[in-house]
């Protein structure tokens with residue numbers, strides 16, 4: 001295929017042979033009739049990726065045909081931020097939402113970072129602006145700001161440190177100790193904030209943001225799933241406190257995988273985005289997954305055809321103004337340093 005060939009790649013029997021192990025894996029994770037529809041796109045993307053020397057990074061909420069079919073690096077938002085910082089390719093395609101691509105660009109400023117759909121946003125990131133953060137600082141003088149990575153580059157630039165759900169409590173503890181305070185501004189997810197306050201015992205000033213996917217889950221649903229199906233309940237801390245109270249384990253997407261590896265439950269319900277269960281199902285064939293049906297509409301904007309167009313036309317480049325990137329990088333690096341057990 002030529003670089004600017006806009007034709008749709010088509011299926012042929014040789015693809016089934018060339019990708020036999022992938023076909024076997026995907027047939028267990030998605031309706032088997034869909035696999036032949038994806039294979040031509042996967043083949044064309046892998047060829048373009050090779051020619052471009054690109055690295056494809058995919059979040060755990062990406063659909064299985066992306067996660068297993070074309071990604072070089074997969075993981076939660078922390079793992080992707082770390083991979084971008086350590087990446088040695090000049091071209092990164094971020095299959096996730098916009099704030100993740102911005103984090104990659106901030107941590108790898110000399111790389112070209114592309115996102116297949118610029119509209120892949122996040123209800124948390126859009127809930128707060130840089131001006132809101134400045135106003136919070138005026139209302140709470142001396143309190144440092146920890147912002148969840150699910151924020152814009154401008155909000156990160158106004159923050160003292162970033163965190164993900166995998167390290168939020170650690171970062172809040174480290175920042176409170178570094179600044180010598182017992183009150184921290186934590187934004188924008190109010191539910192994650194309540195959970196972190198419980199873990200740390202530190203007073204947190206919260207913002208009224210929420211994830212539009214996780215806030216849909218109810219305590220009744222979680223209880224019903226346990227009682228009706230005898231399932232262990234694993235929930236993401238972006239869920240409401242009454243849902244978390246029903247859970248056997250609360251943790252980030254990476255922590256959920258670690259918990260499954262240790263606990264090896266017979267049956268588990270994943271109270272998080274739908275694709276997470278699909279992507280873990282492959283890793284834990286002995287576990288029966290009860291899959292919720294809440295999809296993130298932003299994550300699902302990323303598709304094989306738009307990844308292909310992204311690599312073919314080198315679109316859509318994610319850029320961050322230099323002054324914003326410098327301050328945002330400081331906040332992200334403080335987070336990464338906490339993970340490496342040292343403060344910058």
Ligand code: 13P
Nearest residue numbers: 076077078164165252253
């Ligand atoms: P993780 O930080 O666990 O990857 O979650 C990101 C996210 O968007 C959750 O909804």
Ligand code: SF4
Nearest residue numbers: 122123211212213296
């Ligand atoms: Fe944002 Fe929620 Fe989608 Fe994660 S699942 S990207 S927090 S809207």
